Amino acid sequence: MRARRAVAGAIYVEFLIAFLPLFVLFLGLVQLFDLSVTHVIASHAAQVTARAAVVVLPDDPAYYDGVAVGKPEGKRKAAIVSAAMQTLKAARSVSEVKVTLHDGSAGDAEKASFGRDDLVRVRLDVRYQCRVPLVSKMVCGSNDLRRLRVEASLPNQGAEFAYP
DSSP, X not given: OHHHHHHHHHHHHHHHHHHHHHHHHHHHHHHHHHHHHHHHHHHHHHHHHHXXXXXXXXXXXXXXXXXXXXXXXXXXXXXXXXXXXXXXXXXXXXEEEEEEEEOSOSSOGGGOXXXXXXXXXXXXEEEEEOOSTTTHHHHHTTTTEEEEEEEEEEEOOOOOOOOO
């Protein structure tokens, strides 16, 4: 009877030795999968934001409190950022987003002005929060945060209108 109990205890110890590394590996795969999915969602959000920008920037100033056509300011910028935020709702681990619009000039990106046939470039800086226990420090570092930067661009090919 005593020999049987010793064998059962040895099997339990062997199980723990084999199970724990496999369990940590599985959790690491889950964390990396979540990170990959968030990167794909962020890339899609950048595409959606660029599309929103080429629609909103040449739109009638009456809808955006008189902000000039082609200027990403005020309500125009808020509408463009809203497109990014709506898309990023699908990613549960996003903690912060910064949207930057570039017109290709060397100057300050926030003072950009977009005209017809300009390339509208959008950059999203996304802070990803690692949430899987045991492996979040390995994947995202000591603060459990990782920065994702994605970009997308579209030409501003809309028609030009004379607004009253």
